[in-house]
Amino acid sequence: MRNFIRGCLFAGVILSVKGPITSADDSNLDAIKKDRQLIEGTWRIVALEVNGNKVADEDARKLTVVNGSDGTWSLHSEGKEVSRGTTNIDPTKKIKTIDIRPTQGGGKDNLYLGIYELGENTRKLCFAPPGKTRPADFSSNTGNEHILVTFEREKEDSIKRDRKRIEGTWTVVALETNGNKAGDEDARKLKVVIGADGSWNLNVDGREVAQGTSSLDPTKSPKMIDFMTVVGDDAGRQSLGIYEFSDTFLKFCVAPSGKGRPGDFASLPGSDVLFLTLEREKTR
Numbered sequence: 001m002r003n004f005i006r007g008c009l010f011a012g013v014i015l016s017v018k019g020p021i022t023s024a025d026d027s028n029l030d031a032i033k034k035d036r037q038l039i040e041g042t043w044r045i046v047a048l049e050v051n052g053n054k055v056a057d058e059d060a061r062k063l064t065v066v067n068g069s070d071g072t073w074s075l076h077s078e079g080k081e082v083s084r085g086t087t088n089i090d091p092t093k094k095i096k097t098i099d100i101r102p103t104q105g106g107g108k109d110n111l112y113l114g115i116y117e118l119g120e121n122t123r124k125l126c127f128a129p130p131g132k133t134r135p136a137d138f139s140s141n142t143g144n145e146h147i148l149v150t151f152e153r154e155k156e157d158s159i160k161r162d163r164k165r166i167e168g169t170w171t172v173v174a175l176e177t178n179g180n181k182a183g184d185e186d187a188r189k190l191k192v193v194i195g196a197d198g199s200w201n202l203n204v205d206g207r208e209v210a211q212g213t214s215s216l217d218p219t220k221s222p223k224m225i226d227f228m229t230v231v232g233d234d235a236g237r238q239s240l241g242i243y244e245f246s247d248t249f250l251k252f253c254v255a256p257s258g259k260g261r262p263g264d265f266a267s268l269p270g271s272d273v274l275f276l277t278l279e280r281e282k283t284r
Helices: 002-007 023-039 155-166
Strands: 041-050 063-067 072-077 080-090 097-105 112-118 122-127 147-153 168-177 190-194 200-204 207-217 223-231 238-245 249-254 274-280
Touching: 023 080, 023 112, 041 155, 097 122, 147 155, 155 207, 155 238, 223 249
Parallel strands: none
Antiparallel strands: 041 063, 041 147, 063 072, 072 080, 080 097, 097 112, 112 122, 122 147, 168 190, 168 274, 190 200, 200 207, 207 223, 223 238, 238 249, 249 274
């Protein structure tokens, strides 16, 4: 693909809203929706402290939490469900707050008040025992009796999420190689169609000229992508790259076949690195 181009424990809150919504309400709803979508998925506990006592990493990693987009969650120990429940969140607070209520298993019907931090593939949760006040910081000691949990998103879940987000048709809006920028008109002749399974095809002026597969590793920084061309001039060749994206833009930085993976998003003279910026085509 690269050579051819160069040659040419928790989420959400369920809300029911009646009547007109103010702009502040809109802002709150947007914040809640954003965090609910980000928390949804499968997370592994990688660090756990209870009353200031650190649980052995091996034991902590036996625990996973599956979060639904509706605020539901289920806790699993070595693959077996041991508890489930619901959550309410408020991401608009200075320290984001979460209220956890188990509906089955240990702690059923108790309310646990907590706080949380959230990244794309990592998150942290600190909560107090039932009847205790909400933590003010992310700490656990014998005095506060807090439970402090650190999660990492399961790799397969991360791949699935990124594949879903980059699926679609993208128009190249900027192209650089060896530090030379292609004309905008020429760049926009290129379109890439990406499938949910990692397949892709490259089109020039509406004509397909190459197709292939890709593999992702979103747990790396920057995120990694490997392109394998199956049909086209570079058939059988693999190119190593990195990627980043938003809802509307996607960036690839890709090395020539046989060369090492780029370390950043740049195409310098003599590097032979291809730097692409793509814009998602709007659905009609």
